[in-house]
Amino acid sequence: MTNDLAMNRRRVLVGALGMTAAAALTAIAARPAAATPETAKQLLQTLAKGEPKEGRVTLKAPEIAENGNAVPVTVSVESPMTDKDHVKALHIVADGNPNPGVASFFFTPLAGKCEVQLRVRMAQTQKIVCVAEMSDGTLWSAAREVKVTIGGCGG
């Protein structure tokens, strides 16, 4: 059951990827402004529809980063990770990059624990937002601002 679900999700993903690539090409041609809190929120709505509650998600990131090329981020979600009650997906967006998407992760009860570490590019100071999608359909979220400093000597 669970396996099929995950596999389906992955197929859906592959379908979505083509779209992302096309969108990226248009984006280059059009030179859009950076993502905004609104576009980040819109993207989250397409990834996991609904109004998330605050809680259950813990987001760790440095409050200040000397550059935004590789900001370490750890996200964990309180969950027993059983067949009945587990985290299905974790969506991460950021509101100050050229595009708001960062990553989506998908879990099965086999994971035993829902925690993921990653390193994120941040073009400027911005807020990173995570939404966890649980097996009961509820959504939980956490957000954190990371200040990205710039060097002194100019370009």
Next chain:
Amino acid sequence: MRIKVRRPWPAALKGSRSEVGDGRGALSLCLAASVIALLVAPATVAVAQTRAPAPLHLEGSAAPEPWTRYRGWNAARWDDYNTLARRDLTRPPGQEIEIATVTGDPKKGQELAFSRARGGGCLACHVMGTSSQETPGSFAPDLSEIGAAGRTDQWLFNYVYDARVYNPQTSMPPWGAHGFYTKGEVGDIVAFLKTLKAPATFKDALDDPQKRKQPVEDREALDPFVNPAAERIEVGAALAAKPVGNGKSCVSCHADAKAAFAGWATSMPRWEPRLNKVLGVEEFIYRHAKATLDVDWRMQSTANTDLSVYLHSLSNGREIRVDASSPEAKAAVARGKTLTETKIGQLNFACIDCHTQEHGALKWLRGQWLGEFRGQLDHFPTWRTSRGTGETWDVRKRFQWCAVQVRANELPPDAPEYGDLELYLKSLNQGLKLTAPNIRH
């Protein structure tokens, strides 16, 4: 662990699958290297002195010829300003400019003061009384109340245009005299300065350079999961074992390279009488390999940097012990010290302006913390996270970067001036434990 790469075209058509190596095996190799480096006793330096000198290819440059700047770096030339090799190019300051009243547009002045586009802008060093910009620097005085300080227009104008007319040793770049801003733009900046009459407020404590915490580099630099440059230890080790040029490899002569080179990098650079200059690890790699293996591992080639990473890693955990005792080495150290005091480039900075406590060290340059000389030479080659997708740099490339950042033409990496500079700076790092490759901004 098995790893495969499946290529779509044309490899997949042929059904071929290429092995890309065993990550786990590689990791244990790298860990083993660090463990061995820690176990071997530090007797290498003394032994080396009793041996015949290592063969060196003594002709020509060890760097690519002619030297050209790295792709992706600022391509401008600054031929009218000092370099570390030509120290008589920068023109001395002129006379104080007489000007009764400055007229300018304070709004334009604020834009110029805050923009990084031309040399970094005022905010790089000064707090300027507003919360509209993030992370101003603390290198130089807070100007938030300069407009109420009773300064004349002429004084403000000249201080921005060329502060050397008041203080020959100032760290402040001659913004007007060196062509960053026109006289009209300096007038705009002065008009903006005159509006600054209240202490700075910060919307966020992190913006305040007096409260911002000093960054601490505590990542696990030798873990390839953390530092991509750590991957290069094993690449360098494999290269040392690979037959090249004349069919021999490094290990043909250095069968137990890990033991033979344990501690070696802590003794480098050193005075080399045959070259009449200070010789660093990377130039040694080229000249020794050219002489013994007939291979062209020029400085700044990937092979050279990989071998430098590997050789430095064999000294990890050992204290830096460069030999600055011979008369020639002492003279090189003295020359190196003078070089750190030499103003270079369009920004007219000397090394000491940013890296001694009398000036900018242990202060903020916007969001960048300026370190002292001690603590700068114990971690090269190093992974630079701020460079595109990341790059591994040896210390000579770092010197070159500093030059280009202060808008001075860099020297080729094997320049004797860089040798003197490296020996002087390394001598200030005596006793610090080497950790390479490391990871930095």
Next chain:
Amino acid sequence: MADDIKPRIRVPQNPKKGDVLEIKTLITHPMESGQRKDTQGNTIPRRIVNAMAVTYNGKPVFSGKLEPAISANPYLSFFVKVEESGTLAFEWKDDDGSVYTAEQKITLA
């Protein structure tokens, strides 16, 4: 370029039945975002690792969809609960169609 692409996997030593193991993965890859320009001012085309998936004994454990906001040399760590010895299988998908795979055996004490 593809020759430089190398996955790395790290798992804890001496796992026991029922342990929840932290699995660290890294794949050397430039993650070219499609936002950067070369020295001539031309946009460097996007080429990233866009997906990653992990199974244990053939059963899905963890997967991810990655965007250009993921740093070069994508590093991901996650957990897996092991009730039996077996094999972790990893797969990364590149924009250019390449698929990189790796396997890691887990033997329970």
